[in-house]
Amino acid sequence: MGGPTPYDPVEKLEVRMKLFDGGRAPNPRRVRVFLAEKGLSVPLVPVDMGALEHRGAEVAGRNPLRRLPVLELDDGTIITESIAICRYFEELHPEPALFGTGALGKAKVEMWQRRMELNLMASVAAAFRHIHPAMKEWEVPQIPEWGEANKPKAIEFLHLLDHELAEREFAAGDAYSVADITGMIAIDFMKPARIKVPEECTNVLRWYAALTSRPSATA
Amino acid sequence: MGGPTPYDPVEKLEVRMKLFDGGRAPNPRRVRVFLAEKGLSVPLVPVDMGALEHRGAEVAGRNPLRRLPVLELDDGTIITESIAICRYFEELHPEPALFGTGALGKAKVEMWQRRMELNLMASVAAAFRHIHPAMKEWEVPQIPEWGEANKPKAIEFLHLLDHELAEREFAAGDAYSVADITGMIAIDFMKPARIKVPEECTNVLRWYAALTSRPSATA
Known part of the structure; x- marks a missing residue:
């Protein structure tokens, strides 16, 4: 390369x-x-x-x-x-705006970008890095107990997110944003971390399917 | 209240x-x-x-x-x-700009705000929450081994930061920013977490002293 x-x-x-x-x-x-x-x-x-x-x-x-x-x-x-x-x-390149528009719109994207990152992606990453044998050299020391403790944190957040997505199309409102990118990638990351989106989280599954069908998802 | x-x-x-x-x-x-x-x-x-x-x-x-x-x-x-x-x-209220100005300035503040938060504050918080007896109801389960693993992560970052601060006054450049706020508060948080700034990190100590002498530090 x-x-x-x-x-x-x-x-x-x-x-x-x-x-x-x-x-x-x-x-x-x-x-x-x-x-x-x-x-x-x-x-x-x-x-x-x-x-x-x-x-x-x-x-x-x-x-x-x-x-x-x-x-x-x-x-x-x-x-x-x-x-x-x-x-x-x-x-x-301000357009399309992926960090929101206006004071409130920008604050909402920041809020959801952080929630996706600190509550979902970070939990999934901790589960993966502290449990998966391939991560032994990446995470020193590996602490499997900490990895396991993060799995229910991710699931709990998905339930919260599901409740929110009942009311709107995207994480931070009616427009796609960087919060959706972080969320989609965190959910993709759940596969190697061996965490599943609960079946009852139908809004999360609908939202995730919409995100992954965008051309950008293959990038 | x-x-x-x-x-x-x-x-x-x-x-x-x-x-x-x-x-x-x-x-x-x-x-x-x-x-x-x-x-x-x-x-x-x-x-x-x-x-x-x-x-x-x-x-x-x-x-x-x-x-x-x-x-x-x-x-x-x-x-x-x-x-x-x-x-x-x-x-x-754009002035004074605390998230940076211009594309590069804003990116640098974002970079340092995240470094301060994800590498320093998060490590200090993990040490505090997973070790301190008063956090037993806050962090369930408490995993002292994970708390201990975070202390050297915080120290390692402080050495990196010290190297950077040799060249400039504030975290993200020559202007005070939200990255300095996060850094100052993370260092204050080290006291209950029982982590000390290494004596040889003289640039960090100079920077921290300047931040804590600002009127805003007492807020």
Whole structure:
């Protein structure tokens, strides 16, 4: 896997850039789905996280936390954290608005993005990282008891979310947003974590089916 | 403790509101420090978290996650999540900008706000909640091994932060931001969690001393 893939901006960007990408991992995927929803194409530098390449000099020299994704601008400026990278693109390309519009709309997207991340994705990640044998080198020390404690936290949140989604189409209101991206990817992540959406959460299942049928879901 | 305290807007707000506040807990305090930096005064409804009042009907009816702070607008609209509430006020009162300015500035604040929260505050909170006997009813099950595993994570991040702060005054650059608020409060939270800033982290100590000397720190 070599350097950047071709760059095909939908509109002129002020700067050139490359995105160090981590494949199937949830956080790199959040940025790719976000870019797909924006209709943007950014040159990707693939990093093989399965081979722990994100701990190598190429990534660690740019992000001391040794995590992906990492966005590097042409002048060497680094932006890490998936949501920070998404916000950068939101500012450069405001349409479609994926962080909400107006003071209240933006607050609601922030609220739901955080709820999806801190209550669902974080619980699913803890279950996966502290229980799955493949994560032994990733999560030191692995504490299976903590992993197990997170499974009911994820389920409890899905029940709450189901109640909310009875009243509206998307997580933060009537428009698709970055909160839906985080939610969809957290639910996808439940498969390797061996947690299932409860059958009675019919609103969650309807919402998830709608999200995964969007072209961006394959990004 | 009764209803809202007097409301003294610096400029006219479009809506009236009340903020359900949780006293010394880190997340309610983040919003109060943010408001103090903005020069805003919002009517507070005190909730005694020590008496677990945040699990009562007044809070739970507004936030199913039963957490504070909770902002209620005059029409009953609810905004929860400290950072979402802060962003709401940032949109209504853009100056001073505490979420950054320009695409890159906003991305950097988001990046550092997340790093402070996910790598420092979350580690300190896990250490406190999973080890401290007073948290037995808050964190079920308490898993002391997980609490202990988080102490070195916090220390490792402080070393990383110290390296960064050698080059600049504030977390996200040359201007004070919400990332500094989260960082300051996370470090204050280290005391009950029984974690100390390493003596060699002189840049962190200089930065923390500057933050705590601001009038907003007492909010």
